[in-house]
Amino acid sequence: MEGFRERFILCCQSTFPCFGDPANEFTKPPNRELPPTPVEKPGCVYIALYDYTARTENDLSFNAGDKLEPLRKEEDWWYARGITGISANKEGYIPANYVAPEESLDAEPWYFPETKRLEAEKMLMSQENKNGAFLIRNCESQAGELSLSALLQNKKVKHFKIRRLDNGGYFVSRIQSFFTLKELVEHYSNVDGLSVRLTEPCKKTMAPETHGLSYNTVDQWEIPRSSLKLLKKLGAGQFGEVYEGIWNDSTAVAVKTLKPGSMDTKDFLREAQIMKKLRHPKLIQLYAVCTTEEPIYIVTELMSNGSLLEYLQKDRGASLQMSDQIEMGSQVASGMAFIELQNYIHRDLAARNVLVGDNNVCKVADFGLARVFQMENENVYEAKEGGKFPVKWTAPEAIHENKFTIKSDVWSFGILLYEIVTFGQMPYPTMTNFQVIQQLPKGYRMPCPLNCPKYLYDIMSECWKDSPADRPTFETLQWKLEDCFDMDVSSYDDTNRY
Numbered sequence: 137m138e139g140f141r142e143r144f145i146l147c148c149q150s151t152f153p154c155f156g157d158p159a160n161e162f163t164k165p166p167n168r169e170l171p172p173t174p175v176e177k178p179g180c181v182y183i184a185l186y187d188y189t190a191r192t193e194n195d196l197s198f199n200a201g202d203k204l205e206p207l208r209k210e211e212d213w214w215y216a217r218g219i220t221g222i223s224a225n226k227e228g229y230i231p232a233n234y235v236a237p238e239e240s241l242d243a244e245p246w247y248f249p250e251t252k253r254l255e256a257e258k259m260l261m262s263q264e265n266k267n268g269a270f271l272i273r274n275c276e277s278q279a280g281e282l283s284l285s286a287l288l289q290n291k292k293v294k295h296f297k298i299r300r301l302d303n304g305g306y307f308v309s310r311i312q313s314f315f316t317l318k319e320l321v322e323h324y325s326n327v328d329g330l331s332v333r334l335t336e337p338c339k340k341t342m343a344p345e346t347h348g349l350s351y352n353t354v355d356q357w358e359i360p361r362s363s364l365k366l367l368k369k370l371g372a373g374q375f376g377e378v379y380e381g382i383w384n385d386s387t388a389v390a391v392k393t394l395k396p397g398s399m400d401t402k403d404f405l406r407e408a409q410i411m412k413k414l415r416h417p418k419l420i421q422l423y424a425v426c427t428t429e430e431p432i433y434i435v436t437e438l439m440s441n442g443s444l445l446e447y448l449q450k451d452r453g454a455s456l457q458m459s460d461q462i463e464m465g466s467q468v469a470s471g472m473a474f475i476e477l478q479n480y481i482h483r484d485l486a487a488r489n490v491l492v493g494d495n496n497v498c499k500v501a502d503f504g505l506a507r508v509f510q511m512e513n514e515n516v517y518e519a520k521e522g523g524k525f526p527v528k529w530t531a532p533e534a535i536h537e538n539k540f541t542i543k544s545d546v547w548s549f550g551i552l553l554y555e556i557v558t559f560g561q562m563p564y565p566t567m568t569n570f571q572v573i574q575q576l577p578k579g580y581r582m583p584c585p586l587n588c589p590k591y592l593y594d595i596m597s598e599c600w601k602d603s604p605a606d607r608p609t610f611e612t613l614q615w616k617l618e619d620c621f622d623m624d625v626s627s628y629d630d631t632n633r634y
């Protein structure tokens with residue numbers, strides 16, 4: 137009752153639209169039409185959401201907040217003219233995913249729709265943010281709902297559910313509702329209606345990957361070898377080496393150099409046509425290739441922390457909490473759910489083929505490559521014995537009948553979860569490949585690893601069902617894992633409990 141009165145008083149003092157009527161239990165905004173979503177017209181102004189530095193002489197550099205007018209829109213790169221800021225009165229190509237129409241929700245600096253709850257916490261707790269920093273994101277546990285996450289004084293993050301009224305308004309507390317999210321934000325920036333007064337939008341530290349390296353490389357993605365400089369060797373796999381490189385003296389990339397003879401160029405190019413279309417925030421983007429001579433180069437986005445396997449095994453792994461580990465698993469499931477949706481198959485899913493960026497961001501790499509690599513020995517069993525075949529990650533039907541499907545990827549995902557939870561331990565640690573091949577058909581499965589929660593082991597066990605049809609989809613795996621850390625609704629503030 138006390139809180140109710142406080143909120144009522146605040147409501148009456150507010151300079152913003154306030155529809156609270158203490159006589160009514162449920163308050164509604166007056167019956168006013170909501171402003172229509174802006175319709176795009178020629179000359180429509182866009183706001184830059186992130187900084188962008190030109191990578192070619194045809195590009196336009198701009199800073200977050202600059203205004204731009206697209207003159208010609210193609211799919212991923214637009215030809216635009218700068219209106220304000222460093223790009224003012226200049227023309228060039230801009231990445232379309234770096235801008236949003238002025239006055240749209242997407243242009244609001246506090247709107248982070250695709251950010252997960254745990255990511256929101258990490259972002260808000262980063263050093264650049266001060267008390268009251270906030271963002272609004274899609275709620276993971278309830279599709280279509282929104283959540284407000286804010287940084288409190290004690291460096292903790294609190295989450296508030298934003299509810300919608302049937303006629304379109306928004307509210308955190310039923311006492312007070314608003315026509316738009318902007319009005320809601322403005323209101324709670326001015327009064328202490330929540331346990332924290334909102335101060336400024338969470339800093340956007342990471343710009344998204346552009347689609348392709350530049351306007352020109354979207355279609356012509358065979359790039360001259362001379363446009364790449366290889367700077368530092370990052371590692372080596374069975375089929376070649378990986379370097380940190382720089383493209384066009386402007387853009388950091390990873391370059392995979394393939395051992396001559398590891399694959400047929402025509403096969404690779406056919407597969408790569410599909411791979412380059414697979415774009416998702418949790419899949420490593422294939423940027424470009426150099427295939428006119430050997431060694432073939434595969435140019436992809438660069439990930440600051442290398443492979444998930446090394447990341448788990450190094451000291452960083454020791455500082456990971458179970459919630460981080462589950463979140464990493466759910467990120468991989470999210471990338472794989474997209475591959476599933478596209479009717480594609482990875483064929484070699486394992487922690488060594490997942491890469492880690494800043495803030496534990498995980499992306500699936502090397503999808504589809506296994507199909508085009510030429511195994512040294514065509515005989516699968518020979519290859520397995522020679523250590524060329526990832527037996528311990530491969531589903532029985534793929535080992536015995538060469539049946540690779542998205543369901544054999546699900547089996548591998550179960551093994552990957554085991555790697556995550558054991559900080560990169562070798563699966564079936566006391567068994568040889570041969571023993572694994574012999575024991576699986578007899579029903580043997582790895583036992584629950586030490587310190588692994590039962591619900592996580594249950595998910596792994598589902599992935600290792602004998603019949604591929606009985607294994608879950610990646611979509612299911614994604615929500616099951618997300619539910620593991622989002623089930624705890626009690627950590628939501630109860631302002632809107634009723």
Ligand code: ATP
Pocket residue numbers: 370371372373374375376377378390392420436437438439440441442443446488489491501502
């Ligand atoms: P294999 O190809 O035999 O399955 P692998 O996947 O470990 O083994 P590569 O894909 O060649 O081998 O990668 C070798 C190492 O290079 C990785 O373990 C990782 O540390 C690093 N690496 C690969 N790609 C990238 C990238 N895009 N960004 C940063 N580091 C990378």
